[in-house]
Amino acid sequence: MKIFKIIMAIVGVSILAFAGFLAYSYYTYTAAFDTENKPYKHYVGYIDFKKALLNDAYELCDEGRIYNTYSSAGLKAYKGSKKRFRDHINENFNNNAFTDAGYVNFRFLVNCEGNAGWFEIIQMNLDLKETTLNKTMVDSLFTLTSNPENWEIIEYYEAPRNYYMYVSYRIENGKVTEIIP
Structure with a gap:
């Protein structure tokens, strides 16, 4: 019975860790870089494509x-x-x-x-x-x-x-x- 509780605790912790990893991954790849509704939309390196010179000469890859x-x-x-x-x-x-x-x-x-x-x-x-x-x-x-x-x-x-x-x-x-x- 004691071994069953230990195994269930390990499985529970593993599931929580995996869920935490998924939530962190989702945040990192979507919400963290969404600047649309944030007060500082323009990060370092931001260039306003509408105002930029030579903005239509080449294509970005x-x-x-x-x-x-x-x-x-x-x-x-x-x-x-x-x-x-x-x-x-x-x-x-x-x-x-x-x-x-x-x-x-x-x-x-x-x-x-x-x-x-x-x-x-x-x-x-x-x-x-x-x-x-x-x-x-x-x-x-x-x-x-x-x-x-x-x-x-x-x-x-x-x-x-x-x-x-x-x-x-x-x-x-x-x-x-x-x-x-």
């Missing part, structure tokens, strides 16, 4: 799932290397005697084919206050940054994936002095 949304793809996203990217910018960016100073920040997505699109541009002065910089200068940096030749195809679980990326240019007297990251 994998049903639009985005990887590396919190830290971006960082240095592994640059095709070749960051040095190659920096050299490409320095060789092709014609400063046209711009005198602006500040930061031009590009937040964007790169699809599974290595095509950059869905750009959001944030312009700031050197005190990190939003401002408007020379449009021709910003457009030139946008054209250089959006070039697919700059971006790697990144694989996760042996398949190419979409990923979030950002590039910030520090501008002093119309010249690019730093590229982050």
Whole structure:
């Protein structure tokens, strides 16, 4: 009789543990990431597709799932290397005697084919206050940054994936002095 009670206790605990696992799995894969009815709908890496530039030039793969949304793809996203990217910018960016100073920040997505699109541009002065910089200068940096030749195809679980990326240019007297990251 005592063994029967022990077996029933083990079975009961096992059923409760399995039910808890199922409930946690359901929450993790559905409710935890549902931002529609939450006060902060826009998580880190969120880009408003309606306002984004180059939002209709390419298609996202994998049903639009985005990887590396919190830290971006960082240095592994640059095709070749960051040095190659920096050299490409320095060789092709014609400063046209711009005198602006500040930061031009590009937040964007790169699809599974290595095509950059869905750009959001944030312009700031050197005190990190939003401002408007020379449009021709910003457009030139946008054209250089959006070039697919700059971006790697990144694989996760042996398949190419979409990923979030950002590039910030520090501008002093119309010249690019730093590229982050």
